[in-house]
Amino acid sequence: MALLSGGGWMSADAGGNDDNKTRGGYKNQTLRPVTIKQLVEVSPPPANGPIFIDGCEIKNITFVGVVRSVLQQSINVIYSVEDGTGKIDVRVWAGGNDQGGDMGDDGQGGSNQMVDPNITVGKYVCVYGELRFFNGKRNVSSHKVRLVTDHNEIAYRGMEAIYVHLNATRGPPPALRQRAGAPAVSGMGGSSMYSSGGAMGGYGAMVSNDQGMSAIHASVLDVIKTSPPHPNGLEIAVIKQRLAGRYQSNQVSEAVEWLISEGHLYNTIDETHVLSTSMND
Structure with missing residues (x-):
């Protein structure tokens, strides 16, 4: 099974040098599979501080869930996504240039992507992004949201997390x-x-x-x-x-x-x- 073979995010102890421990280093850029419950329970960090799950600093996260609502706005789309453990808003930033960095209504930059019109209420999606906090509220600023076409992925992703x-x-x-x-x-x-x-x-x-x-x-x-x-x-x-x-x-x-x-x-x-x-x- 691929998750046992040691992808980058699996090697929690790999590499002991200081470069791997610095914010923004390779170790903290790896992709962490999570449940929404874990994201909801994360304590808000100090300003510009790192985010931790299970005592490990994380940046990029991924999870699978079902879309409960869709809010189309001028500069982004907000999906409310639930995975059975909790619910969280996922922001997809649209338009602008290819560098990301557009400023949304929460004052945060996000990666631009084409919004998939096939993502509607009731569809399962796989989310890739970063957990963000603004004015005491949390959301996921998404790098990518894609439809789940094989429902075996729902079980696999849950077990992976x-x-x-x-x-x-x-x-x-x-x-x-x-x-x-x-x-x-x-x-x-x-x-x-x-x-x-x-x-x-x-x-x-x-x-x-x-x-x-x-x-x-x-x-x-x-x-x-x-x-x-x-x-x-x-x-x-x-x-x-x-x-x-x-x-x-x-x-x-x-x-x-x-x-x-x-x-x-x-x-x-x-x-x-x-x-x-x-x-x-």
């Missing part, structure tokens, strides 16, 4: 550390998102790690995996209907929340739709 977050906050996966001769992390139960094994080199519960699951957890996953595939996932109400003879509605809700927190499921278009993170789905 999870992997990078765990790699940044907890270090390499245990299985990779063991291969390198380093001791495994102790104190992690079999049901942990960080347990060893799994197709992503040790982030077991992100894939097919059923250890620590109860019968209802396994039943919820079975309903999802045996249902016809759909890019929006399966409605939680449908799961409750399928399991109505075995479990109460509140029990299914609690099981879904547990599976999401452990990395087995994730929300798609909203909090009522879920998909499995299993590589075998």
Whole structure:
């Protein structure tokens, strides 16, 4: 899988010289996959200060989400984009010269691009840009917004963001550390998102790690995996209907929340739709 092979943004510890640590250096120009929740939770930096996620300075970010609204203005277009974890405004600056740098109504320069008329409400898009703050409000100044044509990308991008977050906050996966001769992390139960094994080199519960699951957890996953595939996932109400003879509605809700927190499921278009993170789905 490409995200394990070590692109520029994956090498969190690569290069120890001071040039890589300076603002605007190569290390800080790399592309960081994120969720919108991570962007919403970022603390506003001091004037012209760097922005940090998971303790790492970031500049360029990317994420996938669904367009909830479109506001066409004279110098830019504002897309309200949601990814199931949160919602944020994405500004696309139009017109001007090829150098970027037009000043928008928030006083910030942005990269110019052709606005795609096919990007409308309800369409999934992949966003590339920078997180900006102005008058206490945050938005993404976009370098590029493109339509998602393969809905497998929605699941892939979500898992990519999870992997990078765990790699940044907890270090390499245990299985990779063991291969390198380093001791495994102790104190992690079999049901942990960080347990060893799994197709992503040790982030077991992100894939097919059923250890620590109860019968209802396994039943919820079975309903999802045996249902016809759909890019929006399966409605939680449908799961409750399928399991109505075995479990109460509140029990299914609690099981879904547990599976999401452990990395087995994730929300798609909203909090009522879920998909499995299993590589075998």
